[in-house]
Amino acid sequence: MGTEGERMGLRERKKQETRIALSWAAIRLAVERGLDNVRVEDIAAEVGVSPRTFNNYFSSKGEAIAARHQDRARLIAVELRARPASEPLWEAITNAALTQFALGQEGGGEGVPDRQWIDGVRLMITEPSLMGAFSKTAAAAEAELAAAIAERTGTDAALDLYPQLVAGVVGAAIRVAMERWLQADPPVPIAGILRDALHRLFQGLPVP
Amino acid sequence: MGTEGERMGLRERKKQETRIALSWAAIRLAVERGLDNVRVEDIAAEVGVSPRTFNNYFSSKGEAIAARHQDRARLIAVELRARPASEPLWEAITNAALTQFALGQEGGGEGVPDRQWIDGVRLMITEPSLMGAFSKTAAAAEAELAAAIAERTGTDAALDLYPQLVAGVVGAAIRVAMERWLQADPPVPIAGILRDALHRLFQGLPVP
DNA sequence: CGGAAATGTTGCTGAGCGCGCAGCTTGCGG
DNA sequence: CCGCAAGCTGCGCGCTCAGCAACATTTCCG
Incomplete structure (x- = not known):
């Protein structure tokens, strides 16, 4: 699934790679030894760049960790446009x-095990100091989704609040589904939960 | 509208006061001279406490600013329970x-002009570095609202995702309404926008 | 192919922040 | 009226974050 990184010169290529590497390293280290036992220095060292460079990519640890979710959420809008x-x-x-x-099946293809993503999500939701960054990415993704929805439905996002509303609802569904998914003791695929949540919302929120 | 601060000793009283004072001071200063031209030191000085004390109340500038919204949002759950x-x-x-x-009419009674709240909201939504804190408070408020909804509908919030879903939808409506409200050039009361948004969502999201 | 321009990386540095700690002050309850 | 829990404050440390100025390397174009 080549996002769009086919013909973008070696330089751009390398950039994306280190960005992603930094992000994963941040997640992995934070999961292993706890968020505040990880310094920016450590993350940078893990990837083999200077601490200064880390800050060129991310302005905070939280941002680095949330970046993985960010990218994933972004793609929803892209995917919608492709439908x-x-x-x-x-x-x-x-x-x-x-x-x-949809986990379990071949995922993003970057060779990153699902386990890692799961841990990352758990981390973002668990650690209060990360919730901010997490929500921030969600908001950004929602904005893009709203644009895609507006485009598809022919509504003007600046006039009608319909697109933002729908995007907001989708965002809420994702958030709730994630939380529930992490809690589920006999692990349950998130897809089912999410589908259920969206279904209910799109049905018109019937009183139980 | 006495939250519950009637008979809580002078000490507790004073605490709430400084907390709120710090929060308003942070907002006012940030609006006046721009967020990053305000140091924690300035806010503390404005209220007449030491910078160290500021950090006893809030762990960051953003948190202080978002606190006002936090308190307001919290009350929705309280109000729901009272219905x-x-x-x-x-x-x-x-x-x-x-x-x-509902602005324009007597508001919170704390003698704080609506104008100040409006500026505060605008600030939180405008400044990217505040969005994190803002979303965080929203999430907290949604959790409380979900609990209140669960209680009212008799659903178990731990089993059924209905309460969280509804709370999430309400949160989304508020966020969207706020954004639209700030954009509206001939100023429009937010109540109308919010009512409309909620109405649409609760109707079942009809396709336009 | 070769050199200039653009772009990324790095070390250095300084302003701020966040918080633990320890002593002092003040309202609270018996 | 006194002892005590609870706040406030100053001090100090470690860390974060961004600007700046070399330096390296890729890219572009003649």
């Missing part, structure tokens, strides 16, 4: 969202 | 939310 126009809106959104949260 | 059980759920939630966002 055939014939598909009903709800279906398209649901499918778009599910493509990014 | 008569006879009221339909949607109506109760909408009314509860509106009580906290």
Whole structure:
């Protein structure tokens, strides 16, 4: 699944690589030894760059950790745009969202085990000091999703609040699904939870 | 509207006062001279406490600024619990939310002009470095709201994701309404926007 | 191919922040 | 009225974050 990094010169290539490497390193170290036992210095060393360079990519540890989620969430909007126009809106959104949260099957292909992503998510939701960064990425992703929705439905995002509303709802569904998913003791695939959540919301929130 | 601060000794009283004073001072200064031209030292001085004390109340500038929104959002859950059980759920939630966002009429009674709150909200949404703190408070408020909803509907928040879902939707509506409200050039009362947003969501998100 | 321009990396440095600690002050309850 | 829990404060340390100025390397274009 080549995002768009096919013909972007070796330089750009390398940049993306170190960015991702830094992000994963931050997550891994934070999971292993606890967030505040990890200094920027350590993360940089892990990847083999200077601490200063770390700050060129991310302005904080939290941002580095949240970046993985950021990228993933971004793709929902991209995926939505790629869906055939014939598909009903709800279906398209649901499918778009599910493509990014379907674990177990080949994932992102970057060779990163799902386990690592799971730990990362748990970390972001558990550590209060990360929640800020986490929510921030979610908000950014929602904005992009809103744009995609506006485009698809032909509504003007600046006038009608419909697109932002729908995007917000999707964001809420994802957040809730993630929380529930992490709690589930006999592990359950997140896809099911998310599908259920979206289904309910799109149905019109019937009173139980 | 005495939250619950009637008979809590002078000490506790004073604490709440300085907390709120610090928060408002942070907002006012940040609005006046720009967020990064304000040091913790300045805020503390404004209120007449030591910089060290500021950090006893808030762990960061952002937290101090977001605190005002935090308190306001918290009250939605409280208000919901106070609503008569006879009221339909949607109506109760909408009314509860509106009580906290009805500007123009007597407001919180603390003698703080609405203008200040407006500026504060604008600040939180505008400055990227504040978005984290802002979202964090929103999340906390949503959790409380979810609990209140669970209680009211008799659902178990730990088993059914319905309460969190509804709370998330309300949160999304508030966020969207706020953004739109700040953009509106001929100023429009936020209550109308929020009511509209909630109405649409609770209707079942009809396709436009 | 070769050299200039653009771009990324790095060390250095300084302003701030966040917090633990220890002593002092002050409201609280018996 | 006194002892005590709870706050406030100053001090100090380790860390974060960004600007600046070399330095290295890729890219572009003649």
